Amino acid sequence: MMSDVQARIEELRDILNRLNYEYYVLDQPSVSDAEYDRYMQELLQLEGEHPEYMTEDSPTVRIGGRALDVFEKVTHKSPMLSLGNAFNEGDLRDFDRKVRQAAGEESVSYVCELKIDGLAVSLHYEKGRFLQGATRGDGVTGEDITQNLKTIKAIPLRLKEEVTLEARGEAYMPKKSLEKLNEEREKKGEMLFANPRNAAAGSLRQLDPKIAAQRNLSFFVYGLADLQERTIASHSKALDFLDELGFKTNTHRRICQSIEDVLAFVQEWQEKRPSLDYEIDGIVIKVDDYELQEQLGTTAKSPRWAIAYKFPAEEVVTRLVDIELNVGRTGAVTPTAILEPVRVAGTVVRRASLHNEDLIREKDIRIGDYVILKKAGDIIPEVVASLPERRTGEEQEFRMPEHCPECGDELVRIEGEVALRCVNPVCPAQIREGLIHFVSRDAMNIEGLGERVITQLFEAELIRTVADMYRLTKEQLLALDRFGEKSASNLISSIGASKENSLEKLLFGLGIRHVGAKAAKTLAQHFETMDALRTAGEEELTAINEIGGKMAESIVAYFANEHVQELLAQLQEYGVNMTYKGLKLSDIAGADSYFAGKTVVLTGKLEQMGRSEAKKRIEELGGKVAGSVSKSTHLVIAGEAAGSKLDAARKHEIEIWDEARLLQELSK
Incomplete structure (x- = not known):
């Protein structure tokens, strides 16, 4: 039988959960802040006196628990893909055309939602209780930020039904919270957050949840990634269901029956955008019907059933007071505009890259000029143009120096490149x-x-x-x-x-010219050890899919350097891992199958299995499924109503299968 103290604790939790829902989800508070605080203080006192009744989903955990030493890694059950972008009406109409063509319908229903400028997060609930929350990370692996997410009062710790699910959404910082935070940081002489996304990410990646609790973040759920023991047919129905469970969804959404309705929604919110108390940078358009989403499938990076329309960048005028030079890790010397502080796209901007001297000449930018400034993609400050009509005659033309501003060595321009570089290895x-x-x-x-x-x-x-x-x-x-x-x-x-990181992390960290994170993973998976890679020749490297001649030449030259050989020996001596720890090519299920090591493109509608299922089966058998046809494509599988990809396959004389041939191979 429940004691009086335990009963009162449960009652207080129910009251506080209801009040949080009214205030942070419905925006309809029913009590004063003082009354809310009285309930919270009573609960804190009772839990302190009776720790045996403390639970992980108590409203008191929102204050922030103990600090963490490090964030644990979390592998997502299904990838958190990024969205493809549309920048104009033509891009949206092209997206609609491809969707309708694949669906074989004259019109398709879309759900249009505001694109929140925040941090994508997944939330896992077990029988209605919040179990774990994780960042998107690289889309496959994120970080466990459960304790920090518990401090966000718009995230329910208990759902209104005992369901097991994964929801995905956006943690964001309201405009007023960002302004207050930056004011405090400026007083302390700390670097300001550039935009709400950085602010939200920085807050949720604090190892001390108490700091996250002070940042006043909020949260919108935008999708249902997994739901057990229940079937929902469409995205709009899923959002309605999430509402019923007590989540905060964005009510500024609309089901559109045509691309014309979508364009009208985009125009409406482009104009109404400043009226919101949080930042948005566009509109997300999703196919409503889940079955059609499955049919459309995904590319390696993004779903084909959704797209993000990005608003045109806001432009402002400010004065360029100076140009500074910065030397990067590859020796490239980049001029940076020092600006009179100006607010653009939600934050104050003081600096913007000018990229190179040729661009400065092309745009006729001078020190002292008034210039037009925007944020490319609402993120990166960019000087669009100078305003020569506002010159006074005191402006100064800019000239790149002949010597490195850091070490004094002569700068060189490598053939075929725009940037000036310092080639001093000890700069x-x-x-x-x-x-x-x-x-x-x-x-x-x-x-x-x-x-x-x-x-x-x-x-x-x-x-x-x-x-x-x-x-x-x-x-x-x-x-x-x-x-x-x-x-x-x-x-x-x-x-x-x-020291325990897999080889690809080390390869990317070494900064080998032309080797990005993706190429580092490809190299690590192929060679498996640092010793095998550093002895490889250009011919062996270029035989690998995605490794071109320029990259191969750079890799060989890098490992031939005596200083690099000495550095690797030191790292090995200090115990830094130099082997690949991921799934090896030799260990992939079905490595002896037809698909092992081959690049496959799927096009058209498959009758017997969805495209996503076909993709999954091919990858399980060691193949790679690409989104477009290229010279490296080995096979194109063409279903009903296959289009330009089938034409491209014929043009490049690439092997083509129909669905029957695919099923035959998969059944072996």
Whole structure:
């Protein structure tokens, strides 16, 4: 039998959950803040006196629990894909045409939703209780940020039904919260958040949930990724169901029966955008019918049944007061505009890249000019043009220097490139930027080693190469400003943990010219060890799909360098892993099948199985399913109403199968 204390605790939780729902989801508070606080204080006191009744879904966890040492990795049950972009009416009509062609219908129903400028997150509920929340990450693997998400009052800790599901949505920072946060950071001399997305991401990636709790984030659920023991036929019905469960969905959504209705919705919210208390950067258009979504399938990166229309960038006028030079990790010297602070697309902008001297000449940009500024994609500040009619005669033309602003060596322009480069291998700026790249998220992902700390360590002459990081001691860190016992210990632990990363992380972190994160994964999967890769020749490298001649030449030259060989020996001595830990080509199920190592393109409608199921089966058998036909395509599988991809396959004389031939091969 439940005791009086336990009954009162449950009653208070029910009251606070209801009040949170009214305030943060319905925006219809029924009590004053003071009354809410009284309920919360009573619950905190009772739980403190009776910890045996404490639960993980109590409203008190929203205040923020204990700090974490590191975020655990989470593998998503199904990939969190990014959306393809549309920038004009023609892009949207083209999307609609392809959807209708695949569906074989004259018109298709779409759901239009506001595109929130925040951080994509997945939420897992078990029998109605919030179990785990994770960031999108790279789409396959994210980070467990459950404790931070619990501090967002718009996320229900208990649903109104005991269902097991995965919902996906967007954590965001309201405009007023961002303004307040940046004001506080400016007073402290800290770097300001550039936009609401960065602010939300920065808040949810705090290891201390109490900090996240102070940031006043909110949340919109935008989709149902998995629902057990129930069938829902459409996206709009799924959103209605999520409403019923107590989630906060964005009510500014509309079911559109034609592309004309979609265009009208886009125009409406382009005009009404400033009236919202949160930032949006476009409209998301999704096919409503789930069966049609399945039929349309996905590419490697994005669904074919959805697209994001990006609003045109807002343009403002400000004054360019100076041009600074920055030397990157590859030696490229980039001019940066220093601007009179101006608000654009929701944040204050003070700097913008000018890319290279040729662009400055082309746009006739001078120091002292009034210039038109916008944010490309509402994110990256860009100087669009100068306003010569506003010149006073005091403006100065800009000339790139002949020598590196960091080390003084002569700058060179490599044939075929626009940028001037410093080719001094010991240039301090290049070394510092290379170190920052090495510890970045897509590379070795060393928590606590951001740009500020790298600069601090570099200036203290504690690190000069990436290998130096692995011989840092806690005592050395404690001697530096802003390092305490806990932060020093955490950083040493993070550095130690990075030694266990798979080979592709190290390859990307080394900054080999032309080798991005995707190519690093391809190389690591193919060669499996650093020793096998560094002895490979150009011919062996170019035989690998996606590795071209320019990249192969760069890889061979990199590993031939004596300094690189010495660096790798040091890293190996310090215990840094140099083998691939992922799924090896030799271990892929069905490696002896027809599809092993082949690139396949699916086109048209498959009658016996959905395109997504066909893609899954082919990949299980070692094949790669691509979204377009190229010279590297081995096979095209053409279903009913196949279009331009089938034509391209014929043109390139690529093998073509029908669905019957595919089913025959899959049945072996």
